[in-house]
Amino acid sequence: MGVTRGSSLLSEGQERSDAARNRQLLLDAAEALVREQGAEAVTMDAVAKRAGVGKGTVFRRFGNRSGLMHALLDQSEKKLQAAYMFGPPPLGPGAPAIERLVAFGRARLAGIEVEGDVLREASSNAERYSGAPYNVTKSHVALLLRQANTPGNTNLLADTLLAALDAGLVLHQHRVQGYTLEQIGDFFESLVRRVVPVDAQ
Amino acid sequence: MGVTRGSSLLSEGQERSDAARNRQLLLDAAEALVREQGAEAVTMDAVAKRAGVGKGTVFRRFGNRSGLMHALLDQSEKKLQAAYMFGPPPLGPGAPAIERLVAFGRARLAGIEVEGDVLREASSNAERYSGAPYNVTKSHVALLLRQANTPGNTNLLADTLLAALDAGLVLHQHRVQGYTLEQIGDFFESLVRRVVPVDAQ
Numbered sequence: 001m002g003v004t005r006g007s008s009l010l011s012e013g014q015e016r017s018d019a020a021r022n023r024q025l026l027l028d029a030a031e032a033l034v035r036e037q038g039a040e041a042v043t044m045d046a047v048a049k050r051a052g053v054g055k056g057t058v059f060r061r062f063g064n065r066s067g068l069m070h071a072l073l074d075q076s077e078k079k080l081q082a083a084y085m086f087g088p089p090p091l092g093p094g095a096p097a098i099e100r101l102v103a104f105g106r107a108r109l110a111g112i113e114v115e116g117d118v119l120r121e122a123s124s125n126a127e128r129y130s131g132a133p134y135n136v137t138k139s140h141v142a143l144l145l146r147q148a149n150t151p152g153n154t155n156l157l158a159d160t161l162l163a164a165l166d167a168g169l170v171l172h173q174h175r176v177q178g179y180t181l182e183q184i185g186d187f188f189e190s191l192v193r194r195v196v197p198v199d200a201q
Numbered sequence: 202m203g204v205t206r207g208s209s210l211l212s213e214g215q216e217r218s219d220a221a222r223n224r225q226l227l228l229d230a231a232e233a234l235v236r237e238q239g240a241e242a243v244t245m246d247a248v249a250k251r252a253g254v255g256k257g258t259v260f261r262r263f264g265n266r267s268g269l270m271h272a273l274l275d276q277s278e279k280k281l282q283a284a285y286m287f288g289p290p291p292l293g294p295g296a297p298a299i300e301r302l303v304a305f306g307r308a309r310l311a312g313i314e315v316e317g318d319v320l321r322e323a324s325s326n327a328e329r330y331s332g333a334p335y336n337v338t339k340s341h342v343a344l345l346l347r348q349a350n351t352p353g354n355t356n357l358l359a360d361t362l363l364a365a366l367d368a369g370l371v372l373h374q375h376r377v378q379g380y381t382l383e384q385i386g387d388f389f390e391s392l393v394r395r396v397v398p399v400d401a402q
Contacts, residue, residue: 129369129370152388153388156365156374156385159365163364164357164364166364168330172331177356183354184357187353187358194395194396
């Protein structure tokens with residue numbers, strides 16, 4: 001009985017890790033599709049084909065297209081979080097706070113074409129300011145602002161800096177107004193350097 | 202025949218001015234409803250009752266509720282535009298550019314509870330960065346930034362300053378996070394004073 005239990009646990013564990021691997025495979029396929037053809041190319045069918053699995057598998061894993069889109073967003077948020085929390089400086093710990101703020105802006109902008117398209121396709125964005133993804137990122141930015149001894153309300157300032165990097169706004173500046181993401185990154189850097197006190201730089 | 206024509210023109214003119222007056226009456230009634238009970242209280246029926254006209258008149262004038270909501274937004278935009286273009290300083294001409302920027306932020310915040318509720322109820326906001334209201338306001342802010350000799354990209358900075366005053370964001374800061382509109386105005390002032398060079402202040 002002990003043996004049966006043990007092997008049942010083992011196969012459950014095996015199943016969970018297979019499931020996680022499959023899920024990651026499907027997300028990678030979806031991300032590649034967004035990158036190559038834009039978010040509108042991401043259908044349950046296209047993702048299944050790209051990953052070489054049946055369409056049913058994609059539905060079982062994500063429920064529907066909106067579920068898949070949210071999982072994609074979640075993944076890109078988590079990658080960025082991991083990079084600024086545990087990755088190498090200047091984005092990760094070990095660089096002065098102001099350099100980490102500048103690096104954060106550029107990292108966010110680098111992912112914005114994919115993320116912005118997915119955001120536009122994912123369902124309602126009404127809860128954006130209340131949700132965990134926004135607030136985890138905001139805490140990070142507000143903390144760096146305080147570490148750089150930024151005067152005034154660092155919470156409200158974190159909102160403003162994140163608003164400057166908002167996907168909808170940046171995609172308009174980039175695609176409609178013709179700014180490169182590098183120009184927008186340079187602007188963000190100059191903004192950060194003006195709001196943070198000189199003695200922190 | 203000349204007389205007939207003349208009197209026909211006269212009555213057409215009379216009709217147009219009656220129409221404009223009726224339209225204004227209905228918009229004032231709708232604005233009062235938003236102010237007293239929030240945007241969800243604005244139904245075609247409620248506006249008709251408040252203005253003392255038949256419901257059919259409201260439908261003839263605005264088509265549907267979304268049309269009425271857009272007309273309300275348009276009106277509040279135009280009031281603000283008139284104030285910063287032709288009104289008294291510091292919002293209007295005659296004050297230093299930086300003081301006009303600060304006054305602009307406070308004026309925008311003063312109207313944001315009404316405007317934000319209406320925005321939330323009005324239909325899709327997808328075209329916000331391409332539309333005339335956004336761009337008229339943005340030109341004003343960018344011009345003041347240039348008049349204050351602000352270095353760097355004043356177009357991108359105007360986007361950021363307007364993003365800090367975005368109705369959705371400000372209503373979250375005010376209603377969910379508990380900041381007063383005065384605190385948000387003070388923050389906006391401190392932001393403006395940091396991004397504009399000291400010699401302009």
